[in-house]
Amino acid sequence: GDSVTQMEGPVTLSEEAFLTINCTYTATGYPSLFWYVQYPGEGLQLLLKATKADDKGSNKGFEATYRKETTSFHLEKGSVQVSDSAVYFCATRTDAGGTSYGKLTFGQGTILTVHP
C-alpha cells in the first residue's frame, strides 16, 4: 500500500520566514497528492492538491509541486504568519478504478509554530 513520510517536527519560525515542509511518498499506480491543515482543536481542512506529475497546487500563499521523479510533494510558503501555526498533513490517494474506494494515506503530521 501507499506510505507517506513527512519532515520531522515541530518546526518553529519567526513571522515572515520561508517555510518548507518535506513530504515523500511511495505508491503503486499514479496517486493524487494532498496537503491538509489542522488548526488547534479542529478537524482537517484541505489546503491544496495535485492530481498528476508536475501539477502545482496552491492556496493561501502555500504551494506544492507534484514531483514524480523524486516522489515528493514539498509544501512551501514564502512568508509565514502567526495565523499559519497549525499541524500540516501530507496525504496520497491512489484510485483503484471503477467504484473501488480510493484510500487516503496520511503522513504523521508536522507541527508548525510561528512566533511574532
Next chain:
Amino acid sequence: DGGITQSPKYLFRKEGQNVTLSCEQNLNHDAMYWYRQDPGQGLRLIYYSQIVNDFQKGDIAEGYSVSREKKESFPLTVTSAQKNPTAFYLCASSIAASGVYNEQFFGPGTRLTVL
C-alpha cells in the same frame, strides 16, 4: 450552512463501557468515514461507508462498530473490546468514495478520554 457536525466535542468514558460518537452531515454526500488520530501519528481509517446500509472495515476496525441507516448519519461505537480508545476521532464525508468526487471534508472531531 452545509457541513459536518460531530458530538460531543469532549467525551469521557469509564473502562469497560461502550460509547457512541455522533457524526451528521447535510452535504448530501454518499460516502462517510471515521478516522482515529493519535499524537505524532497521521490519521488511521477505522470504517468507511460508500452508501446507505453498507460499510467496510478500514485499517484499525477492531473494537469499533458502525451503522449507516441514514445517508446523513454515521455513528461510531467504541466498544469495551478496544484496548486503547483514548484518542481524537474525526468523521469525514465525500460526494462519492471513488474517482474525482472523493475529496473528503472533515468534521471538528471528538476527543475521547478513558478514565
